[in-house]
Amino acid sequence: MRGFTPGRRAMLGLAATGLAAPRLAGAQDAWPSRPVRYICPYAAGGPTDTLSRQFCQKMSEITGQQFVVENRTGSGGVVGNLAIAQSTPDGYTIGMGGIATHAISPTLYARLPFDPHKDFTFVTGLWQLPNLLVINNDIPARSVAELIAVLKANPGRYSYGSAGPGTTLHISGELFKMKAGVDMAHVPYRGSAAAYPDIIAGRVHMIFDNIPGALAQAREGRVRALGVTSAARSPVVPDVPSIAETLPGYDMSSWTCLCGPAGVPRAAIERMSAFARRALEAEDLKRQYLDQGSTAWWTTPEQVADFRAAEEQRLAPIIRASGARAE
The missing domain is CATH 3.40.190.10 (Periplasmic binding protein-like II)
Structure with missing residues (x-):
């Protein structure tokens, strides 16, 4: 008699009862066990692309897995971040968010194809400029x-x-x-x-x-x-x-963050954050960033999520007062 292979519905039932959970958790604890795709929402050769590639190179050195940069451009970073938001939440598609897409665009655009509050898992800051x-x-x-x-x-x-x-x-x-x-x-x-x-x-x-x-x-x-x-x-x-x-309280810097789609398992996020800290605190990467006018910026996942929300709230009245709008 041929061995029984459970179908998709049966496997979902096993997962729901927790019988499949140890295997999934083990896979996430081992992140990254295969190459990681990093989406840069701006053009190849530009400053954000260069900084992203330097970060990914350092992450490859630290983890032993390849971090592949994919440029998905358009609409001031919106196209690339939509690709991040719509990816599978397994930790193997991540990318660059930042002030433009996650703090300015929610006020600047009448409608966005993603929700910056709900559609992303935030990992760490990357750099400030x-x-x-x-x-x-x-x-x-x-x-x-x-x-x-x-x-x-x-x-x-x-x-x-x-x-x-x-x-x-x-x-x-x-x-x-x-x-x-x-x-x-x-x-x-x-x-x-x-x-x-x-x-x-x-x-x-x-x-x-x-x-x-x-x-x-x-x-x-x-x-x-x-x-x-x-x-x-x-x-x-x-x-x-x-x-x-001269003007106390004046503060306006570009910043970027590492994010994935909503629902990335916590175990993968914690490992990602720990590896990112090692990368962003490496002296050679910090020097590379300073050479381009930026400073490496590591945060906890909670800190960068709170920072993003505060920046959106802080910048909204300035954007409205300027009259700037994008469709």
Whole structure:
């Protein structure tokens, strides 16, 4: 007589009674036992892709399993994060969330194809990247305080560029306007690099850009750096004050996190978090991140989930006040 093989319904019954649980738990305790897919929601070759690949390389070294980066681009990171949310919750498809998709987009978009509150399992922070305020060289200001004085004396005369509505560059400018009580026009571009010819020529007067791009322009003398947008000074440019030193409470940094779909088993998340901590605290990875203007940022799963929720709540009134909307 041929041996009996239980069907799908019978197997589900075994799982429901707990008879199959030890085998599943054992598999999760061994995470990762096979290659892991990491979805980067931005284009290959860009800064987030580079930082993601450096993290995945370190995770491969630590775990002995390959972490394969897959670029799924579109709609400011929404397409890639939808792919994460819709993946099988077994810990073998993870990826990069962050301020754009999980804190700004819930207010910026009238409708999202995923729910940032319910459709993800958060693992840890990955990195933080502040912006750098740089201005046209002809503006008579060599500090944030002097710039505010110039702006208040000339309401509506000056403008700032950004990489587009709803980006951290745009929100940095709107938060500056609110905190300083100044009036500036917003001029959006298709990426921050496109703004610099106008800023250098004085057609637009300043930008709150990610540190790497802004710092390169400042070091070449094309613009003047006045302040970083993080609450404290950045180790990348320790000689540049934070804007918060003049405007208490000012804080606007890009951040990213490691996440998977909702329902990833806790055992896998705990192992993932522990391996990620080893990766993000490795001296070589920290140096690589600093070289690109960012700082490695490990958190517990609970800390990053709470941080995301707080950021959404904090940024919502700024986004609404700016009038930025995306469909």
